[in-house]
Amino acid sequence: MPKIIDTPLQNNLKIGMAQISPVWLNKEATITKIKEYIVKASDEDCELVVFGEALLPGYPFWVSMTDGAQFNSSVQKEIHAHYIKNSIQIEAGELDDICALAKQHKIAIYLGLMERAQNRGGHSLYCSLAYINSEGQIKSVHRKLQPTYEERLTWSPGDGNGLQVHDLKNFSVGGLNCWENWMPLARTTLYGLGENLHVAVWPGSDYNTADITRFIARESRSFVVSVSSLMSKTDFPEDTPHLNAILENCPDTLANGGSCIAGPDGEWILPPVIDKEGLITATIDFTRVLEERQNFDPVGHYSRPDVTKLTVNRERQSILDIKE
Numbered sequence: 001m002p003k004i005i006d007t008p009l010q011n012n013l014k015i016g017m018a019q020i021s022p023v024w025l026n027k028e029a030t031i032t033k034i035k036e037y038i039v040k041a042s043d044e045d046c047e048l049v050v051f052g053e054a055l056l057p058g059y060p061f062w063v064s065m066t067d068g069a070q071f072n073s074s075v076q077k078e079i080h081a082h083y084i085k086n087s088i089q090i091e092a093g094e095l096d097d098i099c100a101l102a103k104q105h106k107i108a109i110y111l112g113l114m115e116r117a118q119n120r121g122g123h124s125l126y127c128s129l130a131y132i133n134s135e136g137q138i139k140s141v142h143r144k145l146q147p148t149y150e151e152r153l154t155w156s157p158g159d160g161n162g163l164q165v166h167d168l169k170n171f172s173v174g175g176l177n178c179w180e181n182w183m184p185l186a187r188t189t190l191y192g193l194g195e196n197l198h199v200a201v202w203p204g205s206d207y208n209t210a211d212i213t214r215f216i217a218r219e220s221r222s223f224v225v226s227v228s229s230l231m232s233k234t235d236f237p238e239d240t241p242h243l244n245a246i247l248e249n250c251p252d253t254l255a256n257g258g259s260c261i262a263g264p265d266g267e268w269i270l271p272p273v274i275d276k277e278g279l280i281t282a283t284i285d286f287t288r289v290l291e292e293r294q295n296f297d298p299v300g301h302y303s304r305p306d307v308t309k310l311t312v313n314r315e316r317q318s319i320l321d322i323k324e
Contacts, residue, residue, distance in 0.1 A: 001194035002167040004286075010170045011286040013197075016046035016279050017259045021230040022058040024237055027086040027094070030057045034111070035101055040279050042105035047134070048168060049109055049279075052201050052229035052259075053178050054127055056113040057086040059203040061231065063150045065249040066242065078241045080154055087114035087125055090141060095130065103136030108168055110175050110227075112201045114155075115143065119318045124156045129175050129201055131166055140164040144177040145186060161316040165193040170286040171223075175199035181212055187220070189312050191299045196222045196264075196289045204228040204255020206272040218266030221292040223284050230277055231255040264292035 004010075018037040023029035034051060041049035053059065062068070062079050070076060088094045095111075102109050108131070115128035127144035142162025147155040163186065165174040174190035174197075181187065181200045190198065198216055202208045209226040217224040231254040236243060258272040261282050270282050296302050 001172045001196075002170060004170055012283055013048065013169055013171055013286070014044075014046045014281060014283045015225055015261070016041035016044060016049040016281050017225065017227045017261075018049055018051045018279055019228060019230060019257045019259045019273060020051070020055070020277055021232070021235050021255075022055050024058040024231070024235055025082060025086045025240060026237060027057040027088065030055065031097065034098060037279060038098065038101045038105065038107065038109065041281075042107050044279065044281055046279075046281060047107060048173070049107055050199055050201065050225060050227040051109075051111045052227050053112040053129070053203050054114055055229050056088060056111065057083075059229070059231065059255070060151065060154045061250075061254050062242075062246045063153050066245050068150055068153045075242050075245060076153075082241050083114070083154065084116060084123065084125060087116040089116045089118055089122065090130070090138065091118040095132070095138065099132055099136040099138065101136075102132045102134060106134045108132065108134045108166075108173075110199050110201065112177065115141065117143070119316065120156070121319070125154060126158050127151070127155050127177055128158070129162065129177050129199075131164075131173075131175065133166065139166050142175065142177070145180050145183065148179045159317040160189075160312055160314045163189045163193075163312060163314060165190060165195045168197070171197040173197040173199060175201065178202050178208070181216065185310060187216065188299070188310055191220055191222075192310065195220070196286070197284070198222050198224045200224060200226045202226060202228040202258070204230055204257055206256065206258030206260075206274055209258040209260055209272055213260050214262045214266045214268070217262035217264060220298060221264045221296055222289060223264060223269075224262045226258070226260050226272075228258045229255055230257050230275075264288050
């Protein structure tokens with residue numbers, strides 16, 4: 001946790017929530033849209049901008065609508081291959097333009113992306129959350145620990161390497177993907193690292209964000225920022241493989257947003273915003289964290305490490321352990 005400098009400049013943080021739809025499964029066009037929103041956030045004097053889960057290049061909505069569990073299906077294989085081709089290999093520099101914008105505009109970024117991880121062979125996909133600081137450096141890439149339900153048909157389980165927090169003015173910010181926000185031990189890891197600004201990213205919909213955002217805030221006595229994407233039936237590009245099969249059982253709205261912010265007392269600073277694309281902004285005050293920790297601190301004065309303690313493995317997992 002950074003040294004506390006008790007000035008309005010260090011206590012106040014303006015956050016931008018980019019509640020947008022991807023250019024679905026088109027990584028180049030989606031990156032262009034992300035860059036536009038980074039510039040918009042900077043123009044509105046935001047110091048942190050957050051994008052939803054798997055926004056780059058999009059959430060795998062097709063799985064639940066096209067019998068995704070059918071074994072050896074050519075439909076599933078062809079859509080999955082298209083997904084892999086449009087996912088991001090960070091080591092190849094595919095986030096370099098975004099990092100350069102972060103540095104140019106002196107803005108920190110949390111970005112949800114599909115990672116084609118080089119250290120896992122480069123053919124499997126991980127639902128990752130990258131933190132880029134205001135100097136344009138990628139400081140952590142958190143691979144989702146446990147894909148949820150049908151996500152397991154296209155995403156791989158991650159590891160603990162990205163369970164990290166980062167200094168941002170007086171704040172310590174950390175983040176988790178979607179339903180891993182319901183994992184008590186993952187949350188506790190970030191609390192124990194000093195987190196007091198929690199970022200939860202979602203594919204979309206207020207039914208995900210409405211309850212848990214306030215719950216985590218009240219449990220942790222931290223600010224919680226939930227950022228979701230949007231997706232409608234008309235957002236599927238015409239060049240999507242097996243588009244007709246996807247649209248046959250597709251609802252008009254797949255993700256309605258629901259981005260929101262709760263304060264350290266668990267009350268709304270900004271309740272869920274529905275069906276609205278754009279940049280949503282709010283300014284938070286670090287002093288509120290210190291006030292609410294007076295009567296409850298889950299890893300400090302209201303913990304008993306002599307009785308219960310958490311072990312965390314942050315090793316980046318790989319099939320290879322090469323010794324030269």
